[in-house]
Amino acid sequence: MTELSAEAYAIVEGRHSDPFHYLGLHTEDGQTVVRAFLPEASKVDAIDEHGAMAELSRIHDAGLFAGALPNGSRRYRLRACFGDTVVDLDDPYRFPPVLSDLDLYLLGEGTHQRIYDKLGAHPMALDGVPGVAFVVFAPNARRVSVVGDFNFWNPRRHPMRVRGTGYWELFVPHAAAGDHYKFDIIGPQGQHLPLKADPLAFAAELRPSTASIVLDETKLPRPRPAPSGINALGAPVSIYEVHLGSWRRKGGNEWLSYRELAEQLPRYIRDLGFTHVEFLPVNEHPFDGSWGYQPTGMFAPTSRFGTPADFSALVDACHGEGLGVMLDWVPGHFPDDPHGLGHFDGTALYEHANPLQGRHLDWGTLIYNYGRTEVVNFLVSNALFWLERYAIDGLRVDAVASMLYLDYSRPAGGWIPNKHGGRENLEAIDFLRRFNTEVFARFPQATTAAEESTAWPQVSRPVEYGGLGFGYKWNMGWMHDTLNYIGKDPIHRKHHHGDILFGLHYAFSENFILPLSHDEVVHGKRSILGRMPGDDWQRFANLRAYYSFMFAHPGKKLMFMGCEFGQEREWNHDRALDWHLLEQKRHLGIQSLIRDLNELYRTLPALHELDCDPSGFEWIVTDDAAGNVFAWIRKGIDARARCLVVINFSPNVYYNYRVRVPFAGKWREVLNSDSAHYGGSNVGNVGEVKASEGPAPELNLTVPPLAAIFLVPES
Incomplete structure (x- = not known):
């Protein structure tokens, strides 16, 4: 078997790792030769730029054709017969590369801040031909093909070429926005992997379907900006935390869409006097019960509530009401669903190979490898993406403690020490510092907040002074101590007086946010109202006193939806809040108090100007x-x-x-x-x-x- 026939069989069998070496246009023995692989085609002609036509010979029954172009032309189209149907099409293997040499250099170095402009799927025109450029990182794959609506999901139709340090690319002519697609990957041992969704997909199918969707970002409306200075340390910051799927519902317990939320949610939040809204993760995720904290589509707003344009409209509506918009962001772990990032190219690409480093025991999820430049570049670019594309004003980083400690929730002997023998995750520390440095450099009006539950020092202090560089840190100690205090019968509180006093010993060691978050109203913890002791009058009085204490205490404020009117039951992500409670005066009174506390907090400089001083x-x-x-x-x-x-x-x-x-x-x-x-x-x-x-x-x-x-x- 000659080398040429070996390549031909590799193309036909869908395992060629460099299809441009064989397919497309080549000069051989003084002739301009074209080869095309078109399964099911009975006849294929090549037509040059002058209209001259040359019939290509079938050289393999699977649909492999080859022939010489007349006149030595370098531009051509293909005309193929499929039964009685004749189709003119452009050959993807005649187009130039998608990534520039500078792109490849920056990607290899791990300093490409805008990988979302290059990787993923981008509608564009090459040589005047419309189509979509697909690029994916899979350095250990033997072969990668893009499959989708444009090629009948046939992995042999569009094998990609690999460039740089493992970036596979292909321009598919006449693919278009709205097309569904995935990547078909053969791993380093020749194993055929489950179809993979695009790590940089900008839109995705609604679960349980998992395909990525081509989005034309040039047509995505950009939200108007939020008011200037809204995140400043001296500004009032009062955050309403929201799970979009369960704030309100309609009809037969159906979700509100992004557009419907845009009509109701921002106005409600502004009426109650909050300055910000924080959404639980909106990244695409397969399991409703994860609340978004196990994302598979880091660049895609979940399709549960509409399109990316619809989500952009929600952000715009929030800004229109003067609200800052914060997102929960999850760079600490990801699920191992077959279509996701796990074992992406047949190896531990995004995660650590060793489960002592690469898997969370509590959540059964995978941990990013923060020591890999491409992974860090992926995460930092994702953070910048939300701030740029959707005008997000801040990112609250989930589970920071799980990132900082190698032994987080692990038994003795169940973790790997760092190079100094310690428990600190040095690579994660470097990542968080780079993330914060680049966010504040590119978006100085934005902010970041860490959910960090330990005494790690200088979380919200500048990187140049040895800090992690966050704008704010959630004060988890304040939350635990004060909820413990208020949950006691008043007759016993004198023995827990220190629970209130202790927080002021460290209240200014960080720029703190005081959180009453979703985590405090689930899993048997009861609602905030449900923690209050005494008869009904005392329960509601305790709640009013506690909320007043929170707004009077130094630190910015965060309150989960439903707390503002005294939700009785625990939060359930499958149900709307109990809005009917507002028909009762005592619940309406709680809501009125929150409105007035927010008004006082915003309008009295004494309550916010020196929150962190x-x-x-x-x-x-x-x-x-x-x-x-x-x-x-x-x-x-x-x-x-x-x-x-x-x-x-x-x-x-x-x-x-x-x-x-x-x-x-x-x-x-x-x-x-x-x-x-x-x-x-x-x-x-x-x-x-x-x-x-x-x-x-x-x-x-x-x-x-x-x-x-x-x-x-x-x-």
């Missing part, structure tokens, strides 16, 4: 454990920007309760969580109190039961 806080009462009372002053930049907060976590009313303040004169009671408007008993200070004169002014207060009062000095 110790000069913005001063304890006034810390030692009244027996009374369950705390008091402090929040400070703004201006000398008169002050707010006194007094919180009573007991069911007793305290009369003539003396509290020192920085200024004499009138102090207005600007919010009282015991107001009848919120469902309280209306105990308070009738709107204002006058502080005594002298060097140590004091207020003589009436402190309502299970309530907080906010007072500001008259200007």
Whole structure:
């Protein structure tokens, strides 16, 4: 068998690793020869740019044709007969490469910040011919073919060429936006892998289908920008966390679409006074019960609620209401579904090969290999993609602790130490620093937030000073301690007084967000209201006091949907929130309180300007454990920007309760969580109190039961 016939058989059998070496146009023995593989074609002609036609001979019954072009032409089209149908088509093997030499250099170096402009599927015109350029990274594959609607899902029709360090590419003429596609891969041992979805697909089918969909991004509308400075440390940041599939539903428990959400959700959030919305992961994912935290399509908004253009419209509507938009982003792990990233080219390409490094025991998911330049480039580019293409204003990074520690949730002997023998994941640390550096360099108005549940130092400090570079860190310790405190019967709270005080020992060590997130209202933890002790009156009073405490405490705020009106049951991703509860005054009162707390937080500089600065806080009462009372002053930049907060976590009313303040004169009671408007008993200070004169002014207060009062000095 000659070398030529060996190549011919490789093409026919769908295992040729360099189809351009054989197919397309070649000069041989002084002639311009064309070879084409068109299964099911009975006759094929080549037509040059002048219209001259040459019949190609069938050299294999499977549909392999070859022949010489007249006049030595370099441009041609094919005319093929399929039964009685005659089709003119362009040969994909006559077109130039898709990736430039600079692209290949940057991709190989791992510094290509915009791989989403090159990898994936991109509608374009080459040599004046419309089609789609497909590019995928699979360095260990023997052969990669793109299959889809445009070739009857036949892997022999469009084998790709490999370039650089393993980037397979092919321009498919007349493929178009809307086409479904996947990659057919033969691994390094000759194994035929399950069809793989495109890691950089910009759209995907609705589960349980798993094909990628070609999207023309040039036609994707770009959302308007959010208000300037919305993420600043001195700005009010109050985040409403949302799972899009269960906020509201319609009809027979059906999802709202992105467009329907755009009509309702931003207006609702703005009415309640929140400044931001945070979506649980919107990346395409196969399993509803993962809530998006096990994504398979990192570049594709989930098709559950509509198209990428529909998602863009939702972001635009949020910005139109003045809201910042944050996304939950999951670079810590991914599922092992056969069509996904796992064992992508027949090897552990995106993940670690060793399961002691490459698999999460808790979640059964795979861990990215942060030591591989292409993987880090993939993740960093994905972060930049959401900020650029969809004008996202911030990324909350999920499960950062699981990335930082090699022994995270692993038994002794079940993990591999770093090169120094330690438990720190040095490669993940470098990745997170690069991610934050590039995000803030490219998008200085954006922000990032880490869900980091340990005492890892300097999470939200600049990389140049040894930090991880995040804009904010979730304060998980504050959340655990304070929920533990508020869940106790008031008679026992004096023994847990430190749960409230302790958070202020480290409150300014990071730029903190105080989270009451989805994780706190699932898996048997009960709703936030469900944690409150006592009879119904006490439960709701406790909740109002706790929410007031949260908004008065230093740090930005985050609240999961449903908490704002006192959802009774745990969150269920398969059901809408219990909106009917708002027909009851006590739930409506909780919602009204959240609206007013947000208004106060936004409009009083003392409550937000120095959220992350110790000069913005001063304890006034810390030692009244027996009374369950705390008091402090929040400070703004201006000398008169002050707010006194007094919180009573007991069911007793305290009369003539003396509290020192920085200024004499009138102090207005600007919010009282015991107001009848919120469902309280209306105990308070009738709107204002006058502080005594002298060097140590004091207020003589009436402190309502299970309530907080906010007072500001008259200007």
